[in-house]
Amino acid sequence: MNNTNHQEEYQVRPRNVVLYGESGAGKSSLINLIMNGNVARTSPDAVACTTTHAPYDVTIGEQGFRLWDTAGLNEGSEGVVPTATAKKNLTAFLRGLDQADGVHLLIYCVRGARAVGALLTNYKIFSSVIGDSKVPIVIVVTCLEDFRPEMEEWWKRNNRKLSELGMHFSGYACVTTLKDDLTESPDVLQRRAQSYQDVCELILKKCSQTPHKKWGADINDQRSFFDVLMKKINHILRTS
Ligand SMILES: Nc1nc2c(ncn2[C@@H]2O[C@H](COP(=O)(O)OP(=O)(O)OP(=O)(O)O)[C@@H](O)[C@H]2O)c(=O)[nH]1
Numbered sequence: 001m002n003n004t005n006h007q008e009e010y011q012v013r014p015r016n017v018v019l020y021g022e023s024g025a026g027k028s029s030l031i032n033l034i035m036n037g038n039v040a041r042t043s044p045d046a047v048a049c050t051t052t053h054a055p056y057d058v059t060i061g062e063q064g065f066r067l068w069d070t071a072g073l074n075e076g077s078e079g080v081v082p083t084a085t086a087k088k089n090l091t092a093f094l095r096g097l098d099q100a101d102g103v104h105l106l107i108y109c110v111r112g113a114r115a116v117g118a119l120l121t122n123y124k125i126f127s128s129v130i131g132d133s134k135v136p137i138v139i140v141v142t143c144l145e146d147f148r149p150e151m152e153e154w155w156k157r158n159n160r161k162l163s164e165l166g167m168h169f170s171g172y173a174c175v176t177t178l179k180d181d182l183t184e185s186p187d188v189l190q191r192r193a194q195s196y197q198d199v200c201e202l203i204l205k206k207c208s209q210t211p212h213k214k215w216g217a218d219i220n221d222q223r224s225f226f227d228v229l230m231k232k233i234n235h236i237l238r239t240s
């Protein structure tokens, strides 16, 4: 296949957008917001709702994206998806993407009410590896329907602290995904509509045009992303 064909193939194939974050952060709800429907199952339960990764194809601004819902990493040994299993599933999944189309964008999904310091563990697990590559990471903050004076204020109040803690993002969106059947408040409905716009714009603006497959490209021995990820996860587990 020549270069022109390669480029055409990339243009028609949806770009991979991987959502990650702790259980209950609102990953599946965010996918439902973007898909404008109830395609991904969500749950208010403390135990994990999404137990494995799943793809959702969507067109935004005439461009194709494949949103990947993933299982939360922090279920503990008692949950539906024990931590070790979730990690195994996740690494197998990333390894699969690594060998196929690669990853174009990572979305770190967090709840607005969560203390900023508590966001570090999951961030580290992913970004200590991904940070070596050029795949963009953005943050989407959920559950901000009551945040005053406006949702955006979350970022203004917290971005410095995130940065001080070593969490760096290429972009952000402050949202609510609260379903319209759960609220009649015009303000919340307006915030939800704004959230849809902001998240779509974020994906369009920040999603890489080309896939990132060579994770840690500046690592001399060119170890695979999978090997590096496993090493980092083990290190984080040992030191936390
Ligand atoms: N009020 C409010 N609730 C939300 C919002 N986003 C998610 N939720 C609720 O939070 C709960 C968890 O949301 P999910 O989308 O299932 O979270 P998840 O990250 O997919 O969780 P796992 O699949 O367990 O990893 C559900 O009850 C959602 O309805 C939001 O923006 N506002």
Ligand SMILES: [Mg+2]
Binding pocket: 027, 028, 029, 041, 042, 049, 050, 069, 070
């Ligand atoms: Mg889910």
